Amino acid sequence: MRSVYLDHAATTPLHPEVSSLMGEFMREIFGNPSSLHSFGREARKWMEEARQKVANLIGASAEEIVFTSGGTEADNLAILGVALSRSEKGRHIITSSIEHHAVLDTCKFLAKKGFEVTFLPVDRYGIIDPDDVRKAIRKDTILITIMHANNEIGTIEPIEEIGKIARDHGIIFHTDAVQTAGKIPVDVNTLNVDLLSLSAHKIYGPKGVGALYVRKGVRLEPILHGGGQERKYRSGTENTIGIVGFGKAAEIAARDLDQEFSRTKRLRDKLIRGIFEKIPDVRLNGHLKQRLPHNANFSFFGVEGESLILSLDLQGIAASSGSACSSRSLQPSHVLAALGLPYEWIHGSVRMTLGRTNTESDIDYVLEVLPDIVARLRSFSPLARKLQA
Amino acid sequence: MYSEKVMAHFRNPQNVGEIPDASGVGEVGNVICGDILRVYIKVRDNVLEDVKFMTFGCAAAVASGSMTTVLAKGRTIEEALQITKKTVAEALGGLPPHKRHCSNLAADALRKAIEDWKHKEARTVS
Ligand SMILES: Cc1ncc(COP(=O)(O)O)c(C=O)c1O
Numbered sequence: 033m034r035s036v037y038l039d040h041a042a043t044t045p046l047h048p049e050v051s052s053l054m055g056e057f058m059r060e061i062f063g064n065p066s067s068l069h070s071f072g073r074e075a076r077k078w079m080e081e082a083r084q085k086v087a088n089l090i091g092a093s094a095e096e097i098v099f100t101s102g103g104t105e106a107d108n109l110a111i112l113g114v115a116l117s118r119s120e121k122g123r124h125i126i127t128s129s130i131e132h133h134a135v136l137d138t139c140k141f142l143a144k145k146g147f148e149v150t151f152l153p154v155d156r157y158g159i160i161d162p163d164d165v166r167k168a169i170r171k172d173t174i175l176i177t178i179m180h181a182n183n184e185i186g187t188i189e190p191i192e193e194i195g196k197i198a199r200d201h202g203i204i205f206h207t208d209a210v211q212t213a214g215k216i217p218v219d220v221n222t223l224n225v226d227l228l229s230l231s232a233h234k235i236y237g238p239k240g241v242g243a244l245y246v247r248k249g250v251r252l253e254p255i256l257h258g259g260g261q262e263r264k265y266r267s268g269t270e271n272t273i274g275i276v277g278f279g280k281a282a283e284i285a286a287r288d289l290d291q292e293f294s295r296t297k298r299l300r301d302k303l304i305r306g307i308f309e310k311i312p313d314v315r316l317n318g319h320l321k322q323r324l325p326h327n328a329n330f331s332f333f334g335v336e337g338e339s340l341i342l343s344l345d346l347q348g349i350a351a352s353s354g355s356a357c358s359s360r361s362l363q364p365s366h367v368l369a370a371l372g373l374p375y376e377w378i379h380g381s382v383r384m385t386l387g388r389t390n391t392e393s394d395i396d397y398v399l400e401v402l403p404d405i406v407a408r409l410r411s412f413s414p415l416a417r418k419l420q421a
Numbered sequence: 422m423y424s425e426k427v428m429a430h431f432r433n434p435q436n437v438g439e440i441p442d443a444s445g446v447g448e449v450g451n452v453i454c455g456d457i458l459r460v461y462i463k464v465r466d467n468v469l470e471d472v473k474f475m476t477f478g479c480a481a482a483v484a485s486g487s488m489t490t491v492l493a494k495g496r497t498i499e500e501a502l503q504i505t506k507k508t509v510a511e512a513l514g515g516l517p518p519h520k521r522h523c524s525n526l527a528a529d530a531l532r533k534a535i536e537d538w539k540h541k542e543a544r545t546v547s
């Protein structure tokens with residue numbers, strides 16, 4: 033059977049150059065980068081090269097990169113780190129209602145511990161109004177954390193402008209760039225950010241490794257204490273194999289960014305056009321233009337998302353859904369809910385995210401298979417009948 | 422995640438559709454997850470001559486709708502009332518714990534359809 037992977041926002045396969053480098057490193061180099069002897073120095077050399085490559089991807093300098101166990105830890109370190117180091121100055125944090133749970137739940141945790149959090153709304157395309165950020169700022173605001181682009185709907189936020197507002201007010205600004213780095217240009221100076229989260233497995237690197245960019249001069253309390261690695265920001269012997277893979281992945285992502293951007297965007301646009309041509313009562317969630325090039329998020333009226341995902345899976349197509357039934361928690365997507373989407377449409381949402389593995393014929397195949405799946409599920413949906421009536 | 426039986430019923434659900442001249446209809450909506458399931462019954466001489474279902478729901482809802490109609494079809498009203506969420510789940514070879522309530526809809530909708538029929542019967546008799 034054909035196999036079409038359309039879930040690159042969830043994770044990506046290792047790039048062959050990444051896996052071969054990791055293999056080589058893992059076979060030959062085992063030293064602890066903190067050791068003074070030649071074994072340690074060799075490992076450190078590889079790790080520092082990787083740090084430079086990750087820094088290059090986002091226009092930072094190597095000393096500003098703190099390796100972590102992934103995007104989740106980077107988000108936690110940024111938010112908890114600022115909260116712990118600045119709680120004397122204030123206890124107010126501004127974020128949005130569409131953040132990834134790594135940010136959202138960390139902010140909610142702080143709200144339970146005596147901090148105050150403002151969750152900004154979004155418009156129906158998922159865009160945060162910088163003016164809302166400005167208005168939410170108080171004397172005791174210590175941190176603004178707003179994602180660069182959303183992982184479900186792909187909406188790109190006006191980070192540059194929000195960053196400027198934060199800087200004018202002397203407030204630390206963090207952005208979660210897990211979904212954007214390597215996909216669209218990310219430059220920490222253009223974006224006016226102080227802290228920025230990255231994850232390797234979204235850019236054809238290994239799982240379980242990521243980084244937090246920490247602008248020079250920004251103070252942060254560590255959340256992991258111990259041996260003082262990563263300039264004391266993150267204790268624990270570094271995941272050298274993962275970090276080396278992350279470095280390679282970052283290098284390739286930067287090298288191929290323009291090409292992959294246009295390639296995935298062209299295929300994605302073809303997918304959207306085809307679906308609108310072939311399937312009635314469908315909507316595209318998110319913004320038409322201010323959107324990641326490889327993201328599409330549809331809602332098919334009268335069809336439940338998990339049923340759709342499983343039907344696609346039976347045909348070899350991998351996608352994901354924001355419906356309550358498709359999540360372990362049985363919570364419908366908080367992102368689609370924040371758009372003001374009625375539950376019937378949230379229930380029928382499907383995200384398709386393209387990447388390196390996809391070809392033109394993948395899209396043709398999806399366009400061939402999907403209309404029948406939707407029609408079949410609608411044939412026994414009481415809601416779809418209502419629509420026809 | 423799902424058992425073979427659940428997937429078989431999901432791939433090829435039995436008794437889907439409407440019964441235009443149904444003796445009773447029962448619809449259950451799930452406020453927690455948003456699934457909706459509707460059961461139609463056709464009763465003759467106290468027997469469920471035909472049972473059909475429609476759903477706006479996940480695989481657990483589809484499979485349990487299918488299994489419930491299979492279990493109920495051809496049964497007497499009394500027998501059909503013995504069909505519970507538990508019977509349906511067992512007949513499907515079990516369901517993941519977090520999917521349990523999606524699969525409860527079908528037995529509830531069947532019961533509602535039978536109640537609907539009883540109400541109508543009571544009215545025609547009197
Ligand atoms: C926007 C965003 N932030 C954070 C994460 C978490 O990253 P990781 O899986 O590396 O912990 C993800 C990935 O799921 C994401 O999409």
Ligand SMILES: [Zn+2]
Pocket residue numbers: 357454456478479480481482523
């Ligand atoms: Zn369900």
